[in-house]
Amino acid sequence: MTVVTSPPPLDRMPVTKLKGVGDKVADKLAPLGISNVQDVLFHLPLRYQDRTRLRQVGTLRAGEEAVVDLVIDAADVVFRRRRTLLCRASDNSGSLTLRFFHFSQAQAKSLKRGVCIRCFSEVRRGPAGLEMVHPEYSFIESDAELEDSLTAIYPTTEGVHQLTLRKLTDQALHLLTADRVRDWIPPALLSQYGFPDLAEALQTVHRPPSDIDIPSLIEGSHPALQRLAIEELIAHRLGLQLQRLQRQQDLAPSIQPAGKLSRQLLADLGFELTRAQSRVVSEIVESMQSTQPMLRLLQGDVGAGKTVVAALAAANAVEAGMQVAIMAPTEILAEQHLLNFIEWFEPMQIEIGWLSGKLGVKARRSAIEAVAMGRSRIVVGTHALFQDDVEFERLGLAIIDEQHRFGVHQRMALRNKGATAGFVPHQLIMTATPIPRTLAMTAYADLDCSIIDELPPGRKPVQTIALEAARRAEVAERVAAAIAEGRQVYWVCTLIEESESLQAQAAEDAANQLSEAMPETRIGLVHGRLKSKDKERVMQAFKQRELELLVATTVIEVGVDVPNASLMVIENAERLGLSQLHQLRGRVGRGQAQSTCILLYQGPLSHNAKQRIGIMRETNDGFVIAEKDLEIRGAGEVLGTRQTGATEFKIADLGRDAGLLTTVAVVADQLQSEHPDCVTALIRRWIGEQKREYGSV
Numbered sequence: 001m002t003v004v005t006s007p008p009p010l011d012r013m014p015v016t017k018l019k020g021v022g023d024k025v026a027d028k029l030a031p032l033g034i035s036n037v038q039d040v041l042f043h044l045p046l047r048y049q050d051r052t053r054l055r056q057v058g059t060l061r062a063g064e065e066a067v068v069d070l071v072i073d074a075a076d077v078v079f080r081r082r083r084t085l086l087c088r089a090s091d092n093s094g095s096l097t098l099r100f101f102h103f104s105q106a107q108a109k110s111l112k113r114g115v116c117i118r119c120f121s122e123v124r125r126g127p128a129g130l131e132m133v134h135p136e137y138s139f140i141e142s143d144a145e146l147e148d149s150l151t152a153i154y155p156t157t158e159g160v161h162q163l164t165l166r167k168l169t170d171q172a173l174h175l176l177t178a179d180r181v182r183d184w185i186p187p188a189l190l191s192q193y194g195f196p197d198l199a200e201a202l203q204t205v206h207r208p209p210s211d212i213d214i215p216s217l218i219e220g221s222h223p224a225l226q227r228l229a230i231e232e233l234i235a236h237r238l239g240l241q242l243q244r245l246q247r248q249q250d251l252a253p254s255i256q257p258a259g260k261l262s263r264q265l266l267a268d269l270g271f272e273l274t275r276a277q278s279r280v281v282s283e284i285v286e287s288m289q290s291t292q293p294m295l296r297l298l299q300g301d302v303g304a305g306k307t308v309v310a311a312l313a314a315a316n317a318v319e320a321g322m323q324v325a326i327m328a329p330t331e332i333l334a335e336q337h338l339l340n341f342i343e344w345f346e347p348m349q350i351e352i353g354w355l356s357g358k359l360g361v362k363a364r365r366s367a368i369e370a371v372a373m374g375r376s377r378i379v380v381g382t383h384a385l386f387q388d389d390v391e392f393e394r395l396g397l398a399i400i401d402e403q404h405r406f407g408v409h410q411r412m413a414l415r416n417k418g419a420t421a422g423f424v425p426h427q428l429i430m431t432a433t434p435i436p437r438t439l440a441m442t443a444y445a446d447l448d449c450s451i452i453d454e455l456p457p458g459r460k461p462v463q464t465i466a467l468e469a470a471r472r473a474e475v476a477e478r479v480a481a482a483i484a485e486g487r488q489v490y491w492v493c494t495l496i497e498e499s500e501s502l503q504a505q506a507a508e509d510a511a512n513q514l515s516e517a518m519p520e521t522r523i524g525l526v527h528g529r530l531k532s533k534d535k536e537r538v539m540q541a542f543k544q545r546e547l548e549l550l551v552a553t554t555v556i557e558v559g560v561d562v563p564n565a566s567l568m569v570i571e572n573a574e575r576l577g578l579s580q581l582h583q584l585r586g587r588v589g590r591g592q593a594q595s596t597c598i599l600l601y602q603g604p605l606s607h608n609a610k611q612r613i614g615i616m617r618e619t620n621d622g623f624v625i626a627e628k629d630l631e632i633r634g635a636g637e638v639l640g641t642r643q644t645g646a647t648e649f650k651i652a653d654l655g656r657d658a659g660l661l662t663t664v665a666v667v668a669d670q671l672q673s674e675h676p677d678c679v680t681a682l683i684r685r686w687i688g689e690q691k692r693e694y695g696s697v
């Protein structure tokens, strides 16, 4: 008798079944949420490169990515600030420069005059015309073949190369048949929207054929992407619903507003709360009285004064005998909160604990002990707060700053951590990224909302100017003038790159140029490649005015508070989205002085870039900016990158896909009642093991 066994579903096939994946590679894939073959398929591209067409140098423009075939005309190793290999190379339509900072002797030798190479890279404007910095290249025969589908670029992590991910997806796609990955979307819906089935959609999204409608792929309006987006949105809705159900069964400590501590805190502040701050404080205090755990999103524009609201909520919880945890996404921000809370609470003999990833073993042990024994009434920290060995005596309130950096799964982890003696803590989540109301209702359906819609008095709106990059010298003069007046200045270098080292390089270059132009000025540099200790040291020095000018990458984006800084220069502003520009600009305008933000851009501007810069000049209102952002992006913003960090979605985009949301709600509810088994399967597929909190418990 022969037994016919059907092949196992791909979510039951460990990733180690794929060629080239041993335990070591599997360990590296784990942080990407990849543990089985289905996970590989749902690890979706971030963006695409077009390597299907050979371009002529003469037709290239800065900012494009292109494949070109070149002959090297000259090559030279020069010693500027650092050893650099420069090649001049051309095709029959024009020439450009290839620039290498890291290269071996052999490499330098091989790139010599007369050699033919095929290069792929972004094209930039350099000192002597267009250039490619560290292009990918290969030595070619004539007529070497080009790619026949667009090249997917995957989100990745330390030690996992794009090529590895590409090889794995190739294998997984090969195994993909309709019976091995369950398609939960009802066929009627697929045909109503003209959506492909799941297998076909995955195939298209991973390996878009070269004749695909590229704009629709980049914008995300292509049916294959929409097909996946709707499924992802359904998965998230199911997840939120499940979470809300669970939460309603949880019990939180009821915190009565005694008010002595908060009265004292208010008296010591040195300023009056704004009306909006008082309103949200009462909203928070009221929800904390309930035995149902609060889950409240506190929205307030940058500089609106969320910290003091958090402190007042904390005061109430502490007075009720509860502990409070405050978590920030970076060391710098966490430390800033620490300093504030020490200043506010230590006079009242309330001990503040500190838990960061950087504590030494001994310090960490004693901090953890103080938390466990309940000596630390308020604990400030980073992710280190939700590590396994941290146990609270009686956590009553968890405050999470800048929620979009953390994500649902992390805030759930903190909730579970606080679940002592049958109680879960109340949660307050603070965000400076305003969320348009329509979206808030969908994306945060499980949260209550409080909004600080008013800035503290006396703030002068930041004046915003846009200047073409060619006028850099003028800008440097303004920087010098501001510093001469005793002000401090941010200079932000932005590059949209996968490579942190190129970003860091750009910032280093800018810092060097500025220090040549202004030798007297005390200049600091922070970028993502610095050790966090060094980063903090520089930030601290800037806060304490030891530095006058801070050159930085977008690492300073969130929450840093230096009121004396009144000028910010943002390079390549045309490449940033509205919300990111707004976040950056929020670093100035925090003190009494009139502040200015200079957006430097490389012309010519695209239509959308022009709109974005126009909006930044017109308004300082984060909510207006968020609405406009949605409008522009809804209208098909083409950045080529999905800002996965900003949302928690792999492929859906709440702005772009707003039109799908009603359907999402209907289908999710239908699936839930007709196929309850889909709930965990879809959540696992899209949200993964890390967020198991959603499903299990």
Ligand code: ADP
Residues within 6 Å of the ligand: 271, 272, 273, 274, 277, 300, 301, 302, 303, 304, 305, 306, 307, 308, 432, 456, 457, 559, 561, 563, 590
């Ligand atoms: P954000 O909402 O961006 O976190 P912060 O809490 O850092 O803002 O507050 C920004 C600055 O405004 C801080 O220096 C804070 O002390 C100050 N501030 C907050 N509320 C008020 C107020 N009502 N009046 C005056 N200054 C305030």
Ligand code: MG
Residues within 6 Å of the ligand: 306, 307, 401, 559
């Ligand atoms: Mg803040």
